[in-house]
Amino acid sequence: MPVVLVPTAYRGPTQGLSDIDVEALDVRSALFAVEALHPGFQDLVLDESGNLRRFVKLFINGDQLEADALDKPLGVNDRLEVLAAIAGG
Numbered sequence: 037m038p039v040v041l042v043p044t045a046y047r048g049p050t051q052g053l054s055d056i057d058v059e060a061l062d063v064r065s066a067l068f069a070v071e072a073l074h075p076g077f078q079d080l081v082l083d084e085s086g087n088l089r090r091f092v093k094l095f096i097n098g099d100q101l102e103a104d105a106l107d108k109p110l111g112v113n114d115r116l117e118v119l120a121a122i123a124g125g
Contacts, residue, residue, distance in 0.1 A: 038110040040070050041117040042077070049076035063094060064106040066116050081118060093119040 040056045050056060056073065060066035064086075071078035081092050087103070088094065094101045095117040101108060110116060 037112055038066055038114045038116055040066055041115060042070070043118055043120045045120040046077065046080045046118060049074040049080070060110055062106070062110055063096070063101065063108050063116060066110055067106075080120075091121040093121060095119065 037057045038060055040058055042050050042054050042056060044054075047054065050070070051074070053074075056070050058066045058069035058073075060069050067078060067081055081089060083089050086106075088106065094105070096108065096110065096114050098117075
């Protein structure tokens with residue numbers, strides 16, 4: 037079962053959970069599965085059109101995905117990491 041790794045900044049909807057096991061065949065369905073368990077998560081990662089937000093990066097097993105790779109398949113042992121690029125000033 038793939039695991040979604042949630043960054044600290046996005047753990048409000050997940051009630052502090054950092055690793056969430058999901059039943060999903062691809063990246064998009066993994067994000068939807070987290071949303072189904074923890075409403076509000078998807079809005080942090082995807083925009084209104086269902087595209088990856090500008091400052092969000094995704095990685096599968098440490099390899100960065102292109103922003104348009106939401107349909108990339110996930111294997112049962114894959115780890116999908118969500119990275120929130122947060123700027124400070």
